[in-house]
Amino acid sequence: MSVQPTYLLYASCVPVSGAKRKIICDLQRNGYVPIPDGLYEILTRHRGKSHKDIKAAYENKYDQIIDDYFKMLVQHEFAFACTDPNLFPELSLDWKAPFPVFNAILDRDNNSAYDLRSAVSQLSGINCKYLQLRFFDPIDGAALTELLQYFETIRSATIGLEVLVPAAPGFTSTDARKLLSTFDRLNKITLHGSPGEFSIEEVRNKRFLISMPTSVDSEAHCGIIDPELFSINIKAFTEAKKFNSCLNGKISVDRKGFIRNCPSMQEDFGHLDDTSLAEASSHPDFRARWQMTKDEVNVCRDCEFRYICTDCRAYTQDNEADGKPLKCGYDPYTGEWASTAPSNRLRTRVRAQKTASSSPA
Amino acid sequence: MITIVSEEQDIMTDLTMEWLARRKTPTRRIQNYEPQTFRIEIDNGGSSAAGPISGNSHYWTRRGKENYIPATIDHHFSENLPVYRYLEQDELVVSSYVETKRKQQLNHHDTGSFFAEKKNNKLINLELAKSVHLLIPPTCVTNSKKVLAQFIRRHKQVITKDLCAPVYLPGDKGTLTSSGVISIGLSDLDAMADNFAAVFVQENISKQFEIRCFLFRKTIFSMAIFSQNDQQTTTDFRNYNDARPNRCVPFQLPPSIASKLWKFMALAELDTGSIDLIYTPEGEFVFLEVNPMGQFHWLSENCNYYLEHFIADSFTNA
Numbered sequence: 028m029s030v031q032p033t034y035l036l037y038a039s040c041v042p043v044s045g046a047k048r049k050i051i052c053d054l055q056r057n058g059y060v061p062i063p064d065g066l067y068e069i070l071t072r073h074r075g076k077s078h079k080d081i082k083a084a085y086e087n088k089y090d091q092i093i094d095d096y097f098k099m100l101v102q103h104e105f106a107f108a109c110t111d112p113n114l115f116p117e118l119s120l121d122w123k124a125p126f127p128v129f130n131a132i133l134d135r136d137n138n139s140a141y142d143l144r145s146a147v148s149q150l151s152g153i154n155c156k157y158l159q160l161r162f163f164d165p166i167d168g169a170a171l172t173e174l175l176q177y178f179e180t181i182r183s184a185t186i187g188l189e190v191l192v193p194a195a196p197g198f199t200s201t202d203a204r205k206l207l208s209t210f211d212r213l214n215k216i217t218l219h220g221s222p223g224e225f226s227i228e229e230v231r232n233k234r235f236l237i238s239m240p241t242s243v244d245s246e247a248h249c250g251i252i253d254p255e256l257f258s259i260n261i262k263a264f265t266e267a268k269k270f271n272s273c274l275n276g277k278i279s280v281d282r283k284g285f286i287r288n289c290p291s292m293q294e295d296f297g298h299l300d301d302t303s304l305a306e307a308s309s310h311p312d313f314r315a316r317w318q319m320t321k322d323e324v325n326v327c328r329d330c331e332f333r334y335i336c337t338d339c340r341a342y343t344q345d346n347e348a349d350g351k352p353l354k355c356g357y358d359p360y361t362g363e364w365a366s367t368a369p370s371n372r373l374r375t376r377v378r379a380q381k382t383a384s385s386s387p388a
Numbered sequence: 389m390i391t392i393v394s395e396e397q398d399i400m401t402d403l404t405m406e407w408l409a410r411r412k413t414p415t416r417r418i419q420n421y422e423p424q425t426f427r428i429e430i431d432n433g434g435s436s437a438a439g440p441i442s443g444n445s446h447y448w449t450r451r452g453k454e455n456y457i458p459a460t461i462d463h464h465f466s467e468n469l470p471v472y473r474y475l476e477q478d479e480l481v482v483s484s485y486v487e488t489k490r491k492q493q494l495n496h497h498d499t500g501s502f503f504a505e506k507k508n509n510k511l512i513n514l515e516l517a518k519s520v521h522l523l524i525p526p527t528c529v530t531n532s533k534k535v536l537a538q539f540i541r542r543h544k545q546v547i548t549k550d551l552c553a554p555v556y557l558p559g560d561k562g563t564l565t566s567s568g569v570i571s572i573g574l575s576d577l578d579a580m581a582d583n584f585a586a587v588f589v590q591e592n593i594s595k596q597f598e599i600r601c602f603l604f605r606k607t608i609f610s611m612a613i614f615s616q617n618d619q620q621t622t623t624d625f626r627n628y629n630d631a632r633p634n635r636c637v638p639f640q641l642p643p644s645i646a647s648k649l650w651k652f653m654a655l656a657e658l659d660t661g662s663i664d665l666i667y668t669p670e671g672e673f674v675f676l677e678v679n680p681m682g683q684f685h686w687l688s689e690n691c692n693y694y695l696e697h698f699i700a701d702s703f704t705n706a
Binding site: 037038039055056104107109110111113114115116117118119120121123125126154184261265 | 635
């Protein structure tokens with residue numbers, strides 16, 4: 028055992044380097060902090076070396092700075108001193124899921140004609156664990172209740188159900204609370220286009236009612252990249268290292284019944300009327316979309332946020348498969364967030380897509 | 389058929405079952421409250437038994453035990469009535485027979501035991517740990533104020549914790565629960581009578597960090613818990629601080645300590661359990677206790693161990 032103290036980062040604190048900036052992702056406490064380049068080098072190239080050896084590696088020119096760095100890291104609980112670094116392995120980057128498809132989005136509007144029950148029962152059949160139902164137009168509370176009751180009658184692996192509904196006289200927060208209190212699978216109802224401010228209410232144990240003023244009237248609302256939305260935890264980080272953080276394990280049915288990686292993607296893999304979700308989701312091209320990590324995406328590959336970012340493969344720079352998300356205002360080469368997102372380009376793009384999807388398939 | 393006996397809320401059972409479903413392994417989950425039908429026949433020609441005993445390729449007693457009291461009786465009597473306690477005693481005879489038989493039949497394809505949990509004894513375990521040369525905290529159990537005062541005077545920094553299970557007593561004026569591990573000093577004795585029900589005290593061991601080990605069949609998974617940075621968790625990491633959780637990181641137990649833990653497990657007749665250790669500022673490992681049916685989801689998640697996958701594999705590959 029070495030008697031020289033060695034400072035180690037806690038295993039859940041992982042340094043990530045970008046073109047301009049370096050950060051430590053705190054996967055246990057769900058945050059990140061920027062760190063100086065020199066400290067990044069100490070923490071990565073010299074990991075596991077004793078404090079004395081690190082100072083010696085820099086010919087003892089920066090002893091004071093190195094002392095200060097570790098003092099700060101210990102004080103903020105990113106690092107600790109130990110005498111035997113071999114006892115503290117790095118965090119395993121394993122990511123596993125028992126079933127390939129584990130999250131789904133089903134979009135509905137007034138004109139949707141596809142069989143929602145069939146979609147729900149097929150998702151159960153492929154053991155999809157999480158399901159988001161998005162209603163763009165006002166719905167009748169009774170129809171939703173009926174669907175939730177149907178869920179109770181099938182053996183389903185879907186345990187996390189989230190519903191987005193427009194706030195309207197036909198479906199109010201009172202209706203939402205009632206459903207959240209009744210159906211165990213239902214985790215979250217978001218009332219979009221609600222009057223008043225954004226609010227979250229825990230109706231009962233981990234069952235949430237969210238009211239938000241923004242109206243979600245189409246799939247084009249998705250894909251926004253914002254630090255507020257980063258997923259800073261072990262599961263998301265390890266997944267992003269190996270897979271696409273948005274599309275991996277995802278399947279969706281758009282409002283018209285087309286099966287896609289996500290409702291905003293241009294490519295479809297058949298219509299629910301004649302293609303099963305199992306079939307579509309095992310198509311090699313469908314699976315190929317899951318594989319693109321942020322290390323392969325232009326610009327993103329140089330971004331320090333690449334393993335905590337939510338990504339978007341639908342709205343991308345120049346419409347390229349490996350283009351940076353269009354709704355991301357961050358420039359990893361300058362380390363700055365643009366004050367205005369490229370919203371004009373987005374609007375044109377969305378208009379184009381709307382026109383495209385309204386033509387017969 | 390793989391059978392898992394568990395509680396409804398146990399997340400590790402849920403997650404393990406997903407992996408078993410992925411492997412299309414026939415699996416049956418028995419909730420600890422679900423009444424089971426059974427048959428035991430013993431005569432001169434031999435004995436036979438049916439119910440949860442037969443037809444298993446692996447049996448995992450994760451939490452709780454099978455229930456052999458029909459719902460009609462279960463719901464009819466309050467658990468506090470003497471008649472219910474009598475029925476429970478009878479049921480234990482059945483449970484004990486079933487577990488013994490099953491362990492014989494399945495040989496090594498049976499993990500966990502309700503009776504191991506039931507007979508788990510902190511005092512015996514401390515002696516077993518000591519016998520395999522693990523360090524333990526100096527410990528005293530007494531019903532005498534005089535003895536308690538002497539122990540506190542001798543060891544200065546003393547803690548007390550539950551001797552058996554945590555207290556949980558619902559009552560008219562609210563629920564009484566135990567406070568986990570707390571420091572105790574001479575002044576705490578002032579209000580106490582000369583004799584009282586057994587009190588469990590130990591010398592307070594200084595910590596660099598705590599270690600939680602999950603042992604399952606032949607493998608140990610460990611996690612270091614840095615509870616010393618937070619006043620709230622210095623004495624007991626279970627006084628969780630949700631806003632700023634203790635740092636919990638993967639830990640590699642030195643082989644010498646791991647081998648002592650396996651010797652301890654063998655002596656305690658346990659094939660699974662969670663062991664709590666302290667790592668002292670001097671670099672020594674001190675054994676605290678074992679929980680045969682302890683929680684380990686937090687260990688699996690914080691260390692990214694995927695224990696659910698490991699456990700499912702250990703059933704299907706065995």
